[in-house]
Amino acid sequence: MPLPMLPLVDYQEYPVDEMQRRAEAFYNEMRRRRSVRDFSARPVPRAIIENCLRTAGTAPNGANMQPWHFVVVSDPLTKRRIREAAEAEERAFYGGRAPQAWRAALAPLGTDANKPFLETAPYLIAIFAQPYGLTASGEKIKHYYVTESVGIATGFLIAALHHAGLATLTHTPSPMAFLNAILERPDHERPFLLLVVGYPAEDARVPAITKKGLTDIVTFVE
Ligand code: IYR
Numbered sequence: 582m583p584l585p586m587l588p589l590v591d592y593q594e595y596p597v598d599e600m601q602r603r604a605e606a607f608y609n610e611m612r613r614r615r616s617v618r619d620f621s622a623r624p625v626p627r628a629i630i631e632n633c634l635r636t637a638g639t640a641p642n643g644a645n646m647q648p649w650h651f652v653v654v655s656d657p658l659t660k661r662r663i664r665e666a667a668e669a670e671e672r673a674f675y676g677g678r679a680p681q682a683w684r685a686a687l688a689p690l691g692t693d694a695n696k697p698f699l700e701t702a703p704y705l706i707a708i709f710a711q712p713y714g715l716t717a718s719g720e721k722i723k724h725y726y727v728t729e730s731v732g733i734a735t736g737f738l739i740a741a742l743h744h745a746g747l748a749t750l751t752h753t754p755s756p757m758a759f760l761n762a763i764l765e766r767p768d769h770e771r772p773f774l775l776l777v778v779g780y781p782a783e784d785a786r787v788p789a790i791t792k793k794g795l796t797d798i799v800t801f802v803e
Contacts, residue, residue: 619785637738643725664699666759702779
């Protein structure tokens with residue numbers, strides 16, 4: 582049965598010069614975002630996190646199945662368990678499980694197996710991808726474009742948190758199956774990313790990286 586169709590009342594058009602200003606202002610805001618690894622323990626009101634998660638939940642996704650689940654962890658004991666499990670995986674990763682070329686690619690960033698921010702930061706948001714959903718009666722409903730959908734929702738979430746004035750780190754300990762166990766998520770849910778959220782530490786440092794320019798990332802066919 583097709584859904585009822587509604588007028589697009591929420592669309593907002595701007596004059597072209599205002600569009601130009603808005604596009605530039607948004608770029609200037611987003612280009613200030615950095616992946617932060619030095620977090621402050623300062624608390625962050627949960628309501629801010631909730632609104633950013635609402636933004637994530639608006640992401641376009643396959644057949645509107647919304648194939649994601651977000652677990653927001655502020656409990657110190659759970660954060661500690663996540664840190665311990667993540668660091669165990671990271672020790673194996675940096676200790677030789679990762680191919681030499683991968684470790685060489687990371688060397689300039691100075692990352693290592695120590696992840697104190699997993700306990701320091703006020704929030705860890707574990708993002709899970711659901712290959713299928715379950716109805717109330719336990720029937721499986723297939724989800725489509727799961728990775729794309731969850732990736733877009735995660736991008737929305739990172740942008741929303743940055744816009745609110747918070748720092749994030751997209752952390753990917755590999756493998757991440759320990760998140761299902763610690764956070765009691767069903768086996769079929771795939772841990773996608775662990776997002777570390779909070780204020781940066783006052784003395785936070787970030788590596789001197791640059792982004793590719795427009796001509797390096799875009800081809801116009803006109
Ligand atoms: N998960 C590891 C390694 C790592 C991998 C990539 I690709 C990065 O961009 C950064 C780190 C870690 O978090 O240290």
